[in-house]
């Protein structure tokens with residue numbers, strides 16, 4: 001099911017106090033879109049610690065509250081737009097105890113809802129309105145009156161009006177211009193984490209191994225970096241795939257290329273890859289194993305240097321032949 005502007009009745013937001021918890025990538029974009037859609041500024045409250053994000057919100061004319069407890073008390077609609085790993089502690093300890101029992105809580109990602117990391121009460125609406133787009137594009141596409149892909153779902157319908165509120169919210173942030181897709185926290189989380197843990201790691205590995213094989217065959221670092229990604233050819237191919245079609249874009253390549261790509265792709269049976277993908281989907285993502293592992297390292301992500309597990313992973317990746325070669329090429333280009 002796809003919902004358009006005409007499916008959304010903005011009347012359900014009349015006189016409602018709309019609180020944004022977070023004014024970062026999504027918060028800043030969505031709050032501005034919402035106001036430009038006609039929601040009066042007095043109805044909007046930005047809750048943010050005293051810092052540059054709060055200053056930015058004030059500079060854009062928003063009313064800002066630094067005390068999360070006070071902001072929670074007045075919310076009829078609460079956008080939860082702080083980073084996913086921050087949400088459980090902040091929401092459960094400082095926000096949830098002060099919320100009205102009938103508040104509508106809006107999440108832009110299914111992660112914490114699907115893994116049941118947030119404490120809701122049954123009367124509350126829990127709604128997912130998830131733009132599939134970075135915040136700056138959520139804003140710029142809206143300003144240019146263009147749509148962006150957006151997933152919508154009612155995860156908990158405490159008031160019985162959850163869908164109307166979700167659609168109204170999707171509309172005021174610009175999510176129904178191009179059509180908002182009915183989804184669920186489970187679907188959104190499965191696809192998101194699958195892409196991050198199965199699809200992209202394989203693509204990174206393909207590039208890393210292709211680089212090593214071609215380098216061993218005598219290709220230079222410079223030629224390889226440009227041939228493989230710095231020319232932006234892969235970016236262009238994906239753009240064409242989005243515009244013209246995943247398979248149809250092949251027709252823009254030379255005949256030699258088309259024949260080689262189709263013959264090569266059809267000769268790989270994909271059985272091992274499919275088994276590996278299923279393993280990630282069922283044994284890491286859907287069963288919550290990855291979420292448990294990530295919860296254990298969350299606090300370490302604030303640390304400096306190699307005590308931060310993310311920095312350690314970067315160090316290891318940068319040691320690869322591709323990583324080292326690219327660093328050399330970029331250093332040479334900078335001089």
Ligand code: NDP
Nearest residue numbers: 022023024025026049053081082083086108109133134135
């Ligand atoms: P950001 O990293 O941009 O969020 C920054 C905001 O969170 C700032 O207001 C920041 O305020 C606040 N914040 C960060 N840490 C804390 C903390 N410990 N306590 C209180 N406030 C804090 O988040 P995003 O906009 O990227 O993500 C928000 C949601 O949107 C997530 O659920 C994400 O999955 C989803 N989403 C994000 C997309 C993206 O493009 N980034 C795309 C689609 C969905 P302060 O200045 O106080 O740190």
